[in-house]
Amino acid sequence: MRIAMFTEVFLPKIDGVVTRVVRTLEQLGELGHEVLLFAPGEPPAEYAGHEVVTVRGVSLRLLYPELKVGMPTPAIARKIEAFHPHVVHTVNPVWLAAYGVLSAGRRDLPQLASFHTDVPTYTESLRVGWARHPLESWIRSIHNRAEVNLCTSGPMVERARDVGIQRVGLWPKAVDTEGYHPSRVDPTMRDRLTDGHPEAPLVVYVGRMSREKDLEQLVEPMRRLRERVPGARLAMVGAGPFLDGLKRLFDPAYTVFTGYLSGTDLAAAYASADVFAFPSTTETLGLVALESMASSVPVVGARAGGIPFVIDDERNGYLVEPGDVDGWVDRFERLLTRPEHRRTMGEAARRESERHSWRAATETLVEFYDQAIDAHWSRHRPLTGPLLDRFARPMPRALD
Template sequence: MKIALFTETFLPKVDGIVTRLTKTVEHLVRAGDEVLLFCPEGAPSLYMGARVIGVPALPLPLYPELKLALPRPAVAEALEVFQPDVVHVVNPAVLGLGGIWMARTRQIPLVASYHTHLPKYLEHYGMGVLEPLLWELLKAAHNQAVLNLCTSSVMVEELSQRGIQHTALWQRGVDTEMFRPELRSDAMRRRLMGRHPDSDSLLLYVGRLSAEKQIERIRPVLDALPQARLALVGDGPHRAQLEKVFEGTATTFVGYLGGEELAGAFASADAFLFPSSTETLGLVLLEAMAAGCPVVGANRGGIPDIVTDGVNGCLYDPDDDASLTAATLRLLASPERREQLRLAARHEAERWGWAGATAQLRRFYRDVAGAGLQLAA
C-alpha cells in the first residue's frame, strides 16, 4: 500500500509519539509499503526507506517543542504525485488539518489517531475554561476520518463519549530488544545519582520536564524516604521551576538520554515514578517495564491498560496527595516484592512488540481503503 502520514511532531524531537511513528514507519517499509511523511522541518529527508517532507514551522508559544507547520502548495503537489491509498493524520492540529482537507477533497480514505490528551493539558497552563471549545474542535476534525485510532481502551471510551465516531484501539508496542534488564550497571547508577551517596532506593523519572507531567508530586516521596535518590532524565520548559521544587533533596537533573544509555538508565533504577495523570497511553512506562524496572503510575487515562496494581507495578490515585508516596513505599517494601514486580513487568512488556502493532495498523489501512469514504459520509 501507499500511505501518506501527516504528523505535528517528528524527529529530531523525541517522545512517545515520535517513537511510535518511527517504529511504525520502519515496520511498514519492512512489510513492503510505500510511506510518505509530512512533518515540521528539521527531520531527515529519508527515514528507514520512507520519504520525509519537512514543512516550515513556528514553535507554539506555550509549548515550544510543538511546532506549527502551515500546509503549503508544495505539500498538496507532493501528495498529488504520490497518490496514496490512505492518508493517516496523527494528532491533527495545523498541518494535520491540511492533511484532512487534502484527503477529503481528493476522496482519499482518511485515518486519524489521538495521542496527546490536549484538553487535559489546558488546566496545567491556566486555560481550563477552553476545554469544552477544544473538544468541539477535535470532534470536528476527527469526525472527518473513516477511522479514529486511540492507544488505550480508556481513550477509546472517552472519545466516543465526546462524540468522536468510528473509534478503535491501536495496540501498544515496545522495543524489548533495546529495553532489557541486562543493561543494569553500577556505572549508570552512579551517573544517575550524581554527587549523592549510593542508596538502594534509586527513583527515576524519564520524560519531558513540563507542567502537565506533574513531576513536583514526587517531592513528598523524597521527604518520606530520606534515603532515596531521584534522577530526572529529560528536559523541558519546567526545568527551572523543578530545580527550585527539588532544592535540598538528593535529586540529579540528568538531561536527555537516548538509545542504550536510556535503556540502561531504566534497567539501573529501583523504581520508575510517573506521576502524570494526562497520559493517553504512557509508552515510557512500558519501556521501563521492558527494562525490568518496577513502576508507579497514575490510575488515570491509559496507564491502567499497562499497569495492573500489585501485579506488574503499582497505581496511585492522583486525587489523593498522599497516594503516590504510599504506592512507592508499597513497591519498595521488600527486595522480594520488588523482584516479583520486576519479573511480571518484563513479562507484560514481552507481549507487545512493534511488529504486532504495525500488522494491526496495516489491517486497519486495508479495511479503510476497501471501505472508501462511506463511513465518513
C-alpha cells in the same frame, strides 16, 4: 500500500508519539509498505527508507517552546497528488495534521486518524483553560472526517467517544523489548543518576518536563519517603518548558536532572533504577511505563488516563489515586525496602511487556488501513457542493 502520513511532532523531538511514529515507519518498511511523511521543524530527510517532507514550523515560544507548529503550504498538496496514496494517516490532527485531513478530503482519499494526546485536557495545566471547549469541537470535527479513528489505550477509546469522535478502534500498545532490557543495567549510569551515591534507593522518571505531566505531585511524596527510607533519591530524565520550575521545587541534595537521554543511555537509565514514578493524569497510554516494564523495573503510576491500561495493579506495578501522598509513599517504600518483592514484580512487568511487539501492533494498523480504504470506496459518492466544486481535486482510487 502507499501511505501519506502527517504528524504534529517528529525527530529530533523525542516523546511517546514520536517513538510510535518511528517504530511504525520501521515496521511498515519491513512489511513492504511505502510512506510519505509530512513533519514540522527540522526532521531528517528520510527515515527507515521513507521520504520525510519538511514543513516549515513556527515555535509556540510562550506556551510550549519546544513544540513547532507546521505551517501548511501548496507544496504539500502537490506532493500528495504526485504520491497518490492509498490512504492518508493523520497523527494527532490539530494543526498540520488537520490540514492533512482537509487536503485528503478535497482529494477524495481514504483517511485514518489517530488520537494520541488529549490536547483539550492539557489546556488546564497549560493555563489556557478557555481553549478547552473550542479545541474539543475542532478535534471532533477533524476526526469525524476520517473513516477510522484509532486510540492507543482502552481508556482513551472511551475518552474519544465521550468527546464525540466516531468510528473508534484500538491501536495496540507496543514496546521495544530488545532495546529496553534488564541486561542494560549499568553501574556508571547508576552512579550518574544518584549523583555518586549508587547504593542509595533510586526512583526515576523519564519524559517531558512540562506542567501537564503533574511532576510536582512527587515533591511531597519524595520528601516523606526519605523519612522512612533514608537517602532515597530521584532522577529526572528529560527536558521541557517546566524544567527550571521543577529544579526549584525538588530538593537538589537528593534529585538529579539529566536532560534528554536516548539510545543505550536511555535504556541504561531505565534498567539501572529501582522504581519508575509516573504521576501524570493526562496520558493516553504512557509508553515510558512500558519501556520501564520491559527493563524489569516496576512502575508506580497514577490511576488515571491510559496508565491503568498498562499497569496491572499489585501484579506488575502499582496504581495510586492522584493526590494521594500517603499512597505514593507507601508504594515506593514497599518496592525500595523489599528487594525480593521488587524483583518479583519487575519480572512480571517484563513478561507483560514481551506480549506487545511493534510488528504485531503495526500489522493491526495495516488492517485498519484496509478497513478505512474499503469503507471509503464502498460508500463512495462524488464530491459535491459549491465550495468542493471550487477547491476539490478528486483523485481516482489508487489500485497499484
